[in-house]
Amino acid sequence: MRHRYSILFFPLHVFADFLSLNVAFTGAYWIKFQTLEGVSDPPYASLWWFFNSIWLIEILLLKPYIFPRQLFKADHLIKKLLILMVIHVAVIAVYWVAIKAYYYSREHLLITYILFTSLAAAFRIGGLIFLREYRARGYNNRRFVIVGYGKLAVSIQSFYEAHPEMGFRFYGYFDQPTTENEGVLKGNYGELRDYVKTQGIDCVYCCMPYIDSIHLKNIVDQAEEVDYQVKLLVDFRGFLAKGASVEYHDFLPVLNLSSQMLADFRVNVFKRAFDIIFSLCVITLGLPIFLVLALITKFTSRGPILYAQERIGREGKPFKIYKFRSMYTDAEKSGPVLSGGLLDSRITPWGRFMRQTRLDELPQFFNVLKGDMSVVGPRPERQFFIDQIVEIAPEYRSLLKVKPGITSIGQIKYGYAANIDEMVQRLRYDLLYPKRRSFVFDMWIIAQTLRVMAQGRGK
Known part of the structure; x- marks a missing residue:
């Protein structure tokens, strides 16, 4: 069964963070003053409003909830959370000094950030564990095929097989038939378009060592019409081990194969x-x-x-x-x-x-x-x-x-x-x-x- 609920991740993250932020703010107020009376009255009402506004601006500017499945890991999620938290603390500190708001409780602010960080981190870790298990069971998956059969193609297939929690499901290889790939292919280049459309394929991986530019262009041209993503696989492993880096000449990426480290x-x-x-x-x-x-x-x-x-x-x-x-x-x-x-x-x-x-x-x-x-x-x-x-x-x-x-x-x-x-x-x-x-x-x-x-x- 194919569930596609990824579109809900963004609003769910936003809701969970704002809920955590407000629970943390009011909870810290109760811990500090043993009452909730006054939390919605001046001067704390304006601070409460400012807390939410700054977090909303951060979300709109930094887009912290948009990342590929390959980066959906605990360390990446917590790192982004901490970056957001540091920016939020810095802005609140500037606000505090600018309006000379020394009447606010420092202890309340400290407890707020501790609670907020803990709640937001718990939501992320809990969501990560749930989603990995959910995807490992075959739900919320992405269907993919690989065009061009060879060692690189087998490597990406093996990678996703070893990581079912990413939710990528393999549907076959496509290439021109040869003695080397006999019995392995799902079809040839001409059969790819219809197969992608009938099977609802989400992503087509194209292995650059095994596919020529003409067939690659056709696959890219058809992507918008049939509605699938095209991802290029280029085997840079031998180069990257030698310290390769990417330089940009205007908008053109150039791979620099000289080792910066060794020439330091x-x-x-x-x-x-x-x-x-x-x-x-x-x-x-x-x-x-x-x-x-x-x-x-x-x-x-x-x-x-x-x-x-x-x-x-x-x-x-x-x-x-x-x-x-x-x-x-x-x-x-x-x-x-x-x-x-x-x-x-x-x-x-x-x-x-x-x-x-x-x-x-x-x-x-x-x-x-x-x-x-x-x-x-x-x-x-x-x-x-x-x-x-x-x-x-x-x-x-x-x-x-x-x-x-x-x-x-x-x-x-x-x-x-x-x-x-x-x-x-x-x-x-x-x-x-x-x-x-x-x-x-x-x-x-x-x-x-x-x-x-x-x-x-x-x-």
């Missing part, structure tokens, strides 16, 4: 300054530890103290990374091989301890001073393994926009990777870093790294 001059300058200061402190204060580690490495197995290996840095620039040697000297005589974990037979007994405590990474503070690395950033890899990772997870390329680091989220949460699949799993953590990069976040990662070192939990 202040972030880069402050981060570099911190890297230099922190590395100098570690090298200077930790010099005795460096010497002890070097001596033990030298006398526990044959070979050099330090191990140098080519890694790929920012913008694909290769550099030599330095570590205290933790493996036997012929560990990669047959070619590049990932470590098989702490039980790898190529790792020396002393090297196993250094890996558990991450002490083998300490020489990389010299890489930081040289500018090849940062203290915090995604771990650098060899080109041999990067080529394999990119085939599985192309988004890895976004990490090459950031200077690699000694420690990272992936190192904390996952540790060393023993194969390509594990490297991809660790990548999921490191991909968070470019989006959340900040001084506070770097400090958190460093603190977590120290905890891992102290507990000897390096994997």
Whole structure:
């Protein structure tokens, strides 16, 4: 059964808010003065009238009850309520000072706003819970079809299936028949118009990767005649992960695919300054530890103290990374091989301890001073393994926009990777870093790294 009562939401919201406002005003008056006599007489009558007038003006100007179903969430509703409340309080405060209305009770005003906020919020939360349950049961739904079959089309269908509380009901795919979509389509482009009309379809999602401009124009032209909405689906996910933004040239929206965050001059300058200061402190204060580690490495197995290996840095620039040697000297005589974990037979007994405590990474503070690395950033890899990772997870390329680091989220949460699949799993953590990069976040990662070192939990 198809119920369409959305048109009633606006007047219902208005009524509920005005009811809450007036109940709060009179209720606060009774709490303060233990009587309702005088609430409708001067001077409180004018304040009461002004309270309602300001709220009405806010509704007319800001239109706070108009939002799509996708934003019909508790946090969005409460946020809008609080914005309205702040504006209302500010206007009342100006009114208070302008007419020198110091005879009004401050306590009454405080109680009014507390009651009003509580009642309005309770109505919103209660209405949200009711409406979600109502829509999940199949009422007040919006019927939609998807034009253009592919991964993006399946994604939007799956999204609404996973969120029945939004009240969107799927009625089929439309596209030109091919071997790939055989048995999946409800019809072709020519059958779309009649189907939309007979089934009462409310919305037609058009997937831009799979539909040409001619068919899209026809669908848009028919929308007003048949009475349905047209929504375009464009797969920007790969771009947005790199920090895309929208610029407006007059009335034309332009998608800017350069990452603003990664090009932020202040972030880069402050981060570099911190890297230099922190590395100098570690090298200077930790010099005795460096010497002890070097001596033990030298006398526990044959070979050099330090191990140098080519890694790929920012913008694909290769550099030599330095570590205290933790493996036997012929560990990669047959070619590049990932470590098989702490039980790898190529790792020396002393090297196993250094890996558990991450002490083998300490020489990389010299890489930081040289500018090849940062203290915090995604771990650098060899080109041999990067080529394999990119085939599985192309988004890895976004990490090459950031200077690699000694420690990272992936190192904390996952540790060393023993194969390509594990490297991809660790990548999921490191991909968070470019989006959340900040001084506070770097400090958190460093603190977590120290905890891992102290507990000897390096994997």
